[in-house]
Amino acid sequence: MIRRRGATRPEIVDALVSSYHRFDSNPSVFDLLIRTYVQARKLREAAEAFRVLKDKGVFVSVNGCNSLLAGLVRIDWVDLAWEIYQEIVEMGIELNVYTLNIIVNALCKDRKFQQVDILLLEMETREIFPDKVTYNTQIDARCRAGELKEALELLNSMGEKGLKPDVVTYNALLNGFCKNGKYERAKELLNEMVGSDLVPNTPTFNIMLSGFCRNGDIKEATRIYNEILRRGFVPDMVSFSSMIGLFTKKGDMSRALMYFREMKSVGLIPDSVLYTMLIGGFCRIGSIADALKMREEMVDQGCMPDVVTYNTILNGLCKERQLADAEALFEEMSQRGVPPDFCTFTTLINGYCKYGCVEKALKLFDKMLHRNLKPDIVTYNTLIDGTCREGDIEKANELWDDMHSRGIFPNHITYTILIDNHCEKGEVAEAYKFWDEMVDRDILPNVVTYNSIIKGYCRSGDASKAEKFLEKMRKDKITPDRISYNTLIHGFMKEEKMQEAFALLSEMEKQGVLPDVLSYNLLMSGLCEEGKMQEAEWVFKRMLGKGTQPDRYTYTTLINGHVAAVSETLDKRTSCAYSWLWQFAYYIIRKYKSLMDSVPPDRSEYTKWFCFHRQALQLIEAIRVHRVEAKFFKKENYQDT
Structure with a gap:
């Protein structure tokens, strides 16, 4: 009758009550009715039948009630479970510890921990006391909520109540501490567990292993994995997935593949998640x-x-x-019946915009809308950035309006894109309009936004205002970064304000922002352009003294500076030109060799280093034109090198 369509709950209950009274049936038939509904996953009907029976004065046993409550909690109908529980209490049905554990679980799912405490006190008045399951449920819920202190208090309370924690107890604690990044405390708990004569199982070690893998701790993850083997456990899919995931994120594909092969050797079959993990690892390293x-x-x-x-x-x-190839793969998805999702479109749109194919990105955006896939702020930010880079301000404004019409509002990234677009052209006044709107909306600018304004002032030829803005940045409790200082140094160098630029280099170090190769290159470039080679050499030596490695631009700047300075004092400068040239040549050879010692470079890498060689040869030729004579210095010698 339960499975028959058309039979209502009252009809079924009436039939059972009638036969019960007529034939003096066993009252367990009503328990069976509730259980059958629960097993058939008809929880709403089960609750309705329970209430119809209650109205007719027929009470279901506590076991039937527990079955109904457990079923409701299992499908997360916690509010209805609580209502039914209160009705059970009002009916005077004698409860037991199973009822307690079901309701504790229900309340813990909703993180209603205060109500749990009230329930436990109420149950104690009925002489129903919590057991190990009650505590394990609470400890697990507290850990999932990040309330680790309270979880440990419950652990201590177990001992006071004469209950011994088991593996389930400790696994819940380990999971909580690992997920909250408390790995050292998790290790202490594992040792405490072993010291209590409890034998950790594979899930125990997997919890620790997953935690260390998420944290990127190769040493500890490997130690735990080896411990699994040492204890005679066979690593399962979780163990291997954790280790493979760790090494794919680290870009160490050789070790990831080692665990992959080991997994297959023990008879485990990789699933799509694991294959995708490995595919992602290869993509990550290009x-x-x-x-x-x-x-x-x-x-x-x-x-x-x-x-x-x-x-x-x-x-x-x-x-x-x-x-x-990305376009071809996108087409293949449709051919294979794999519908692209929001992430598919956003990824491809980002790729198009990043590399200047904005028109294709916009067409793809239209396709996305036609498929009823809703763009988010990231999609709009990507497109607005792309159109701004292309100089299509009209289209950027259209996207801005369309975004608002869909109830999607700009965030700090959107405003920073627009501010940076104007600052790139030195339009600081226009940039400030967006800055003011941003602040009015309680969206706080970040270091990138501040850096854009600094760039704007420098582009407009007013580095002094940019420096004042840097001071405002500090007052606003935004710490300037290396980009902030390098932008300002570049601004002062363009205005030939060497003293201010050098002062900024010292200020960087004072503020704990270490200058990088770009910081020094900017100073050397400005000095070389003015023919101040002695000062440029001093900057170079300072850079080396600070442990900053020069790059291609460093050497070419110094070589070009010396070559340009060769005039009336050519003979005096010749040895310096040789020095920089051969350092540059050594740099090229060293870099080239390092590439050959690792993975063979692709065509683009070979092209890059060939261009470096060619540039050096051109500089040699420039010096030869100036009739620089030296026994050791010939174009042919360099070619042989």
Whole structure:
């Protein structure tokens, strides 16, 4: 009758009550009715039948009530479970510890911990006392809520009540402490657990392993993995997934593949999540070919790529500027019946905008809207940034209006994009309009926004105002970063204000912001342009003294500076030019060799270093034109090198 369509709960209850009174049936038939509804996952009908029975004066036993309560809590109908529980109490049905544990679980799901405490006191008056399950439920819930202190208090309370914590208790605590980054305390709890003669199981070690892997701690993760093997446990899918995930995030694909092969050797079959993890690892290090090979293996093993897999490869292709391949993969998704999602469109739109294909990004955006996929602020920020870079302010304004019409409001990134667009052109007054609107909306500018304004002043030829704005930045409790200082140094150098630029270099160090190679290059470039090679050499020596390594631009700047300075005092400068040139040559050879010692460079890398060689040869030729004579210095010698 329960499964028959058309039979109402009152009809079924009436039939059972009638036969019960007529034939003196066993009252457990009403328990069976409730249990049957619960097992059939008809919880609403079960609750209705319970209430119809109550109205007819027929009370279900505590076991039937517990079955109903447990079913409701299982599907998260906590409010209805609480209502039914209160009705059970009003009916005077004798409760037991199972009832207590079900309701404690229900309240813990909603994190109503104060009500749990009230319930426990109320149950004690009925001489129903919490057991190990009650405490484990509370400890697990407190840990999930991040209330670790309260969880430990409950652990201590167990001992006071004469209850001994078990593996489930400690696993809940370990999970809580690991997820909250308290790894040292988690290790102490594991030792405490072992000291209590409790034997950790595979889930125990997996909790620790997952925690260390999330934290990127290779040493501790490896130690825990080896401990699993030492104790004779067989690592499961969780163990291998944790280790593979750790090494894919670190970009160490050789070790990730080692665990992958080991996993297959123990008979575990990789799923789409694991394959996608490995594909993502290869994409992260720019090895798209290996990522595609892994996808082929995935398909060969009967594991079809899902939208997450495709999105992972798309992201990798876009990062490597392989937009044509990304487009082909996007088309393949449709052919294979994998509908692109929000992430698919956003990833490809970002790739197009990043590399100047804004028109394609906008067409894709239209497709996204036609598929009823709602763009978010990230999508709009990407498109607005792309159109601003292209100089299409009209389209950027259209996107701004469209964004507002959809109830999506700009955030600090949106405003920073627009502010930076105006500052790039030195339009500080226009930039300030967005700054003021941003502040009026209680959106606080960050260091990037401040840096844009500094750049704007410098681009407009007013580095002094930029320096004043840097002071305002500090007053607003925004700490200037390296970009802030480098932008301002560049501004002063353009205005030939060397003293102010050098003062900023000292200020950087004083404020604990270490100058980088760009900081020094900016100063050397300005000095070389003015022919102040002695000062440029002093900056170079200071850079080396601070442990900052020079780059290609450093050497070419100094070489060009010395060559330019060769005039009336050519003979005096010749040895310096040789010195910088051969240091530069050594730098090229050293860099080139380091590339060859690692993964063979692709065509773009070879091209890059070939251009460096060619630049050096051109400089040599420039010095030869000036008739610089030296026994050791010949174009042919350099070519041989």
